[in-house]
Amino acid sequence: MGYVAIKGGGRAIEGSHAAVEALRTAEGDAGAPLSLSAIEHQLRLLTSRVVSEGGLYHPRLAALAIKQMQGDTLEAAFALRAYRSTKPRLLEMPVQDTSKMRLIRRISSAFKDIPGGQMLGPTYDYALRLMRLDLADESPEAFRSVASRFMQQRPGADLPDTFPKVLDALRADGLLPPLATRAQDAFDITREPLVFPVPRSAALATMARAETGSLLAIAYSNMRGYGDVHPTIAELRVGYLPVMLPHPVTGELIEAGEVLMTECEVVAMYESDDNDGPPVFTLGYGACFGHNEVKAIAMAILDRALQKGMRDGPSNPSEDPEFVLLHVDGVDSMGFASHYKMPHYVTFQSDMDRLRTTQSKATQSTVTATQGVKA
Template identity: 40%
Template sequence: MYVAVKGGEKAIDNAHEWLAEERRGDPSVAELSVAQIREQLSLAVNRVMAEGSLYDPDLAALAIKQARGDLIEAIFLIRAYRTTLPRIGHAEPVDTGAMACDRRISATFKDAPGGQVLGPTFDYTHRLLDFALAAEGLEPHAEEGLPAEGKMPRITEFLNKEGLIQEEPRSDQAPPDMTRQPMEYPAGRPLRLQALTRGDEGFVLSMAYSTQRGYAKNHPFVGELRIGTVPVEMEIPELGFAIEIGEVVLTECETVNQFTGSRTEPAQFTRGYGLVFGQTERKAISMALVDRALRWEELGEDDLGAPAQDEEFVLSHADNIQATGFLEHIKLPHYVDFQSELELVRKIRAEAMDAAMKEAAE
């Protein structure tokens, strides 16, 4: 992203001071604390962690405060900070099947094995403004629910018993890391999933919506959506085994997609997959839909020319930090470039006018 700008140093210092004043707002209003942002704007914090690729609620809340609530700016701050951190090792793959679920639903089976856990969600609210929230300190306090613990079987496992869903190929090979090496095309599914989980929520949502409106051969059901806490383990060389080093909250979505078969595959269901930091279910569902749309070639489907099927188009435009940098650099000084364009337009107009005058004279 473009961050350098030439100009008067005093003017830039003044701009920074003015920004700090605007960030603080009216001094008679109590300052918003990082803890308040972390606890009460948790969905914004989750988005910043997901698209910033750094799981740290406190730092994400600090970034939101510093960015005055501009989430893309906050994501940029988190990514910039992330580049300063040393990489001390790699965690073991997390087992989302052992997730302590705050929310776990399926749109495919009413009586899902393990039960439906509605959890904290806007899905069943009326979307009416609650003016009681404006009376600070008087918000109703519900009893805090306990997460559903224990192994929860996956819905797709039951479909798989009848061979009704495509088997996912497994590989012991470590996936490439897009934060350490540039994206190459074709990217392959592991890289695609990394790009989508870091991608801008609005862009991924738009791509997913386009698939539902017919711009890809995609008819999805939410096989399972689960949100909860999973332990993170890391192998310690001195010990020779893995130990738990912390916990993270994740949102995981598996879609079940209609598939009538192809030249290489029988009629069956196929999957889309989404996994995102925090409670970020809109993003996880969108990611799963786009993931499935991008799998058209490996499943032997036809290329319908839909935007969501175009790997390079989707992945090269999903990153909001790259997009913002390219967009916002045009407000920086381009005096020399514009003067050359101006002279060119004047020259073309003068030549056209001369030609018109000659033609009229003839």
């Protein structure tokens, strides 16, 4: 049995592309194409998910990918990664400081009186999950007036762009280990394969690009009992990180642009200090492109779980670096699942041949055994 060429494959594939486009535009005269700006802004959380899982902060291209893939986040992230693979890497960036993020939201479940105060920002946390039927036939006029009305009614307050981190206050109180700046260079998962054991920077990079649902599922297993992180959110912040690069002529750091990010630090159970110092809380850290709080929290929990697994050996799946890091990438896992749709005619033919042979042998043995009994 060998591979065989068939006549109509190419035409069928071309037809499938046309069929997809026909369904995308099926509204016909009654419809209007989605603008990238509308996707980027009105579906901002979807765009956030794709920039994060695609590993490339390019909201406009993420919006294009969402449009092209008709809302499939896995395919959209795949398209974004395919795009990035065509581009050269131009420079090595200095380490950016997330304490300089221009925040639009910051909360803590550890303290109510955090330095700078708590600001809920844009969130559904306190919204009733009831359908807003008025959105079903929202008029363009009503739509356009919302943002300007919000700005007119805002309280007059001169707030800073940046706020101190809650962890700094905990450190100042001696409740956390001092922050050490590690000299070890970061692991680049786009250039190097994950060969275990991997450094923590590889785990952070992998989880930052992970598929949200996969990351959440494994973190949820830890939350429900297959683990013992018991997290408290020290701080969850959403904001725009200014990216500072040295000016090629002057060498002075200048802002090249900004990146919307979500960052989360969780405080977990305290442990004895290795150097006979007083016990201190342990920490987990999560961050990702865009506004995606569930992902950042899940990542922070898994970071803490993996720290334990890397140090003491895993007791649960969520503490096993190999289990977690090799199963959370959306493009990897989607690719493996999708490959089962590809023709497996030869291997399946072989399976059938073996089954028939086994069935035939089983039938013969039954006949032989029956004849033996009769004899």
